Amino acid sequence: MDALDTAILRVLALDARATFAQVGEHVSLSAPAVKRRVDRLRERGVIRGFTVRLDPAAMGWQTEAFVELFCQGSTSPATMRSAVEHYPEVVAASTVTGDVDLMVQVRARDMRHLERVVERLAAEPFVARTRSTVVLSALVRRPDVPPAPEG
Amino acid sequence: MDALDTAILRVLALDARATFAQVGEHVSLSAPAVKRRVDRLRERGVIRGFTVRLDPAAMGWQTEAFVELFCQGSTSPATMRSAVEHYPEVVAASTVTGDVDLMVQVRARDMRHLERVVERLAAEPFVARTRSTVVLSALVRRPDVPPAPEG
DNA sequence: TTTGAAACTGGATGGAT
């Protein structure tokens, strides 16, 4: 993980389908050199994969919410994960500090759909109660990017 | 946006660097046919771009938090956005329902870094106060995917 | 209108240096 790797990842974050030659122009490297570094970053797991960025509204995802779960006693993160990862509507889930135990981000077609998902989450055996916050508008949404050098 | 487009997007969500021929095998279409559809999806803005999925820890992002902002009187979403989008540490920001006005997701190198970012956010002129929730562990993190057919 | 086949252009990839 040197400055060149970071520079390559920065280019790929903006356009993951850029050719190795195009990436090479940005970082002053030949195409084969870029390829070798990308292959190595994949092997090491730094790169988890490549994906497409979609317009959620165009896809039919019109409603988004943060659903906070308060869990019974000491529910293990593994239990929480396996419960929550079966929902296709769950975009992200994290255990967090504070009174909430699990923060779940849900994407649904509409309010009716969201309501059903929240009801199903609330019915999970380890869930004591839920608190939902609906997203009004997504102001910023950025892809993964390597951190800037100390500042 | 028909079933073929959706199928193509599903394949690209899993591997955005798949060749058009490979995508075509999954959806029973020739490479040129796939390319034409992908081009059209980009033109229409359904596809916003292609990006890389990174291991945040490997990148030096060790700390993540939800920072809720309570704003003065009626601050416009445009004001919130332009303030918040200048922070490289801000991964996402959304206006939300409830007592919180703006939900900001922040990624920082460490607690010290996170603290400074929260201080800067709190010092924004329109911010009355903040409430932060630190992520303990990210259980699920999924890329954008087209919704499943009604269920 | 959208597809598949063919042809051409240019990128991916492995080996030599």
Add this chain to the structure above:
DNA sequence: ATCCATCCAGTTTCAAA
């Protein structure tokens, strides 16, 4: 890491369904 040669993917054109 670059250069080069080979192979294969991207891209355009065209004819057909």
